[in-house]
Amino acid sequence: MRESTTTVVAAEVERALAGLDFEHVKKTYWEQNEFVCLERWLPASIVERMVAEVERVRPAIHRNYIPRHKKGGSVSYYTLVEQAPTILALYRAPAFIRFLASLTGRPLQPCPESDPHACALYFYTEPGDHIGFHFDTSYYKGARYTVLVGLVERSSSRLVCQLYKNVPGRAVEERALTTHPGTVILFNGDKLWHSITPLGENEERVSLTLEYVTDPSMHPLKRFVSNMKDAIAYFGFRRVFLDSRKATRATQ
Ligand SMILES: [Fe+2]
Numbered sequence: 460m461r462e463s464t465t466t467v468v469a470a471e472v473e474r475a476l477a478g479l480d481f482e483h484v485k486k487t488y489w490e491q492n493e494f495v496c497l498e499r500w501l502p503a504s505i506v507e508r509m510v511a512e513v514e515r516v517r518p519a520i521h522r523n524y525i526p527r528h529k530k531g532g533s534v535s536y537y538t539l540v541e542q543a544p545t546i547l548a549l550y551r552a553p554a555f556i557r558f559l560a561s562l563t564g565r566p567l568q569p570c571p572e573s574d575p576h577a578c579a580l581y582f583y584t585e586p587g588d589h590i591g592f593h594f595d596t597s598y599y600k601g602a603r604y605t606v607l608v609g610l611v612e613r614s615s616s617r618l619v620c621q622l623y624k625n626v627p628g629r630a631v632e633e634r635a636l637t638t639h640p641g642t643v644i645l646f647n648g649d650k651l652w653h654s655i656t657p658l659g660e661n662e663e664r665v666s667l668t669l670e671y672v673t674d675p676s677m678h679p680l681k682r683f684v685s686n687m688k689d690a691i692a693y694f695g696f697r698r699v700f701l702d703s704r705k706a707t708r709a710t711q
Pocket of ligand 1: 653
């Protein structure tokens with residue numbers, strides 16, 4: 460079952476990539492300081508499967524509230540590995556990783572199995588759910604790149620992106636994006652300053668993020684800081700510390 464999902468997703472990703480004007484996407488990505496948005500790009504068949512997996516993992520949502528920074532729910536990589544084969548197949552699709560590496564000009568690879576953020580779902584389900592402005596800072600020795608995929612969009616929330624933040628001599632440009640199902644946003648985590656605006660009443664927004672790195676090694680102290688941040692701000696201590704040990708053991 461899992462093997463056929465992998466094959467189906469790989470084929471669909473290759474088909475979607477074949478329909479893309481790669482040179483145009485690459486030019487836009489670099490002109491926008493390593494940020495590009497592919498509006499409603501993923502095929503509906505893959506999106507439908509991923510949305511079904513969103514429903515399957517709902518019982519595993521872990522909610523957090525950090526005053527003045529974030530409020531919302533998330534489901535970690537460890538749960539997705541067990542219950543979301545389509546999402547995993549997209550994350551690991553060789554053609555997709557090759558595309559990202561060509562776009563960025565960097566040797567990208569998925570994050571280690573012990574990283575709960577490697578790919579994760581973010582649920583905005585209660586009024587006021589949001590996340591404040593931040594970079595997707597890399598704790599790895601190499602750079603970290605984020606792929607954000609819209610899956611459920613029944614909200615007035617926007618992904619607000621500030622391009623050229625901290626670029627000397629360049630004015631910041633702000634974009635407020637709706638992450639429709641199938642919309643894919645790619646960026647260098649150290650360069651895009653971004654936030655999600657608060658959810659309104661009776662609204663819902665679910666997005667997926669896929670993280671890729673140029674060098675998956677990490678100093679043990681940074682691993683500890685990163686795990687603490689993930690436990691407090693995202694997935695909870697049990698998920699981060701116990702499941703990380705399980706995932707590491709499984710790959711040894
Ligand atoms: Fe982010």
